[in-house]
Amino acid sequence: MKIVVVSDSHGRNDILNAIREKHPDAGLFIHCGDLEADPMFYPGYIVVRGNNDYYGRFEDERIIPIGKHRIYVTHSHRFSYFSRSEQLSNRAKALNCDIVCFGHTHVAYLDQVDGITLLNPGSLSHARDGRPCSYAILDIDENEIRVEFKFEPEW
Structure with a gap:
């Protein structure tokens, strides 16, 4: 399944x-x-609350089952800067998730920590690492997880 993050x-x-x-x-x-x-x-987006979201109804975190995978979605502003990856991985494991989609840092990021795929698509408005603004395509099937970043120099 192709998922835009x-x-x-x-x-x-x-x-x-x-x-x-x-x-x-x-x-x-x-x-x-x-x-x-x-x-x-x-309505076409599954959305979680970020630290700047005050309008409407949001959930702080979501779990999305896709086949044999479970995606944990959070903004990540409540996780420590110094050990964010480990904390996100631990939270995902506690929720029986194998993929984490998170934001907040404005930096596109992909890693695997303790068997958990961590994906931050970056920011659509203010990238913080010198690269253009970005989002990600997460393509998952039963046996494989693939990620492609889309960097957009101008909107």
């Missing part, structure tokens, strides 16, 4: 519509927080 749009929600139009074949769209809008206006 985004985060930290910070009010640049016109980009969310453009991404949906660009990927009509995606089976799922995930927003890892800091939407800064009411999620009811983006």
Whole structure:
């Protein structure tokens, strides 16, 4: 299944519509927080609360089952900067998840910690590592997890 993962749009929600139009074949769209809008206006996205989300109803974390995989979605602002990866991995294991999608850092990131795939798609509005703004395509099937980052120099 092709899953589009985004985060930290910070009010640049016109980009969310453009991404949906660009990927009509995606089976799922995930927003890892800091939407800064009411999620009811983006019904095609599964959204979690970020530290800048005050409008509408949000859940702090979500679990999405996809086949034999379980995706844990969080913004990650409540996890320590110094051990974020380990804490996210531990939380995912406690929830029987094998994939974590998270935001907050505004840096595209992919790693595997203790058998858990950690994916931060970066930021749609303010990248913090010198690269362009980004999002990710997560493609999963029963036996494989693939990730491709999409860097967009201009929206």
